[in-house]
Structure formats: structure tokens, C-alpha cells
Amino acid sequence: MSEQRPVSKAAPRSWSRAIAEVIAAFAIVMAAKGALAEPFYVPSGSMEPTLLIGDALLATKYPYGYGTASLPINIALPESGRIFGKLPARGDVVVFRWPGDTSQAWVKRVVGLPGDHVQMRHGHLFINGEAVGLRPDGYGDAEDGEGHLTPAARFIETLPGGRTHTIFKLRTHGVLDNTPDVLVPDGKLFVLGDNRDNSADSRVPVADGGVGLLPVDDLVGRVDTIVGSWDIAVKRKPVWTWLSGLRLARTFSTVQ
Secondary structure: OOOOOOOHHHHHHHHHHHHHHHHHHHHHHHHHHOOOOOEHHHHHHOOOOOOOOOEEEEEEOOOHHHHHHOOOOOOOOOOOOOOOOOOOOOOOOEEEEOOOOOEEEEEEEEOOOOOOOOEOOEEEEEEOOOOEHHHHHHHEEEEOOOOOEEEEEEEEEEEOOOOEEEEOOOOOOOOOOOOOOOOOOEEEEOOOOOOOOOOOOOOOOOOOOOOOOOOOEEEEEEEEEEEEEOOEEEEEEEHHHHHHHHHHOOOOEEOE
């Protein structure tokens, strides 16, 4: 009599286990991105010199609580407020969903909180009727999306509360250097780019391609760290030289 071999069931179990492990790993990654931090890439020069084109950022999510904008994938859900919600501090650099198209993530600096009066006068920022601190800091180079450089005047800006950061001014008389006095309402923020003549921010309405007054519910997180950076200017050079574009000094640097 021939001996019948039992049919092995190990293979189906191993496949199902492998699939379960992949799903579990994906769920853990998505949960971490949704609850802790999420990476983003800087494609424009609107936040120069603080953030450069080619910077890879880490946006920390828990400082402002959680809402639909905090989800690691863009899903069209109705806004329902924020859990553990907290307002940014004046001067925080934040990632948010652009009100004009929530599939896009933008980054700017918060300068006005609910109840603040914000105005630009001749390129100088005024908050609640008082000019913020501003002093010259030499010159730098502003980079565009093709890697071309433009000379820019540098200034150190000091916000109420003492937080300082560097801004660029490309022109003496920029088109956004004078704006009406705006009272920031509840649930909104006034944000600016540090490259003041190259930023469509709260000075520009959403209908014209800007941010307008940013809804707090659109916040994704606070930018604390640059995890890496690559200078896009080297893309015009031979491929074998592209590694030279790595900005190692910016790796794991903090954002002021």
C-alpha cells in the first residue's frame, strides 16, 4: 500500500502571515505619520533663508492637536474642529493644507494670532500698532526653482515675545510692502513667508493664489527639524556630480 503524504498547510499560513505583517507595518507607519510627525519637501523659495528649496522637513503634529488636516493622506472630510487643539506660538513655522486646494501642503511662519492687528507698512511688519524689531544683517542669495541666484538684503526680525528669525527682501519697494490693517478673527492665523517679496501668504487672498487668513483647522504641524537637504542647482550639472549637492550641514538642523 502506498503511503499518502499529508497536505501541508504551512504555505497558506505563511502567506497570510506575511500579508498581515505588511498591513500591520503600514498601519504603524501611517499611525506614526498621523500622530507624531510627517516628512515634507520644500519646492519653492518663499521661506528663504530659513528654509531652502530642496530641504526635507519633519512636521511635528502633536503641538497643535489633531484634525482632518493632520491625516497622513488627503481625504475630503468635513472639518470637525481639533482634538487637543492648541494655537501656535507667534513665530512658529507651520505646515498646513492650502485653503484653495487641501491636497497641497504649504509652509509659512505664524506672525498674527486671533485678536491681533497685523499690517505691513513700507515693508515693515506692524503687530497691534507696534513695529516689530528689524535690523540689517548684510546680504544673501535667494534661489529660484531652476537654481538661479538673486542678491537679497537680509534682516533680523524680532517678533513680540522676543523670537527672532532672518528674512529676505529682494526689492526696496515690493508690491506687498503696504497692506491694510487686518484684525485676525477667532479660528484664523496670519502667516508670512520669510522671503517677503516672493511669498503668496496672508497678504494675498486665496482667490488670487495666496493663503488669506489661515484657518486653524488647516494646520498639519510645526516645523522643528530639517532632516536633509539637496541643492537643486546641481541638476544642471552631470549626473555623477549630483551628490555634491547634498547640504550636509543642514542635516538634522533645527528651524528657528
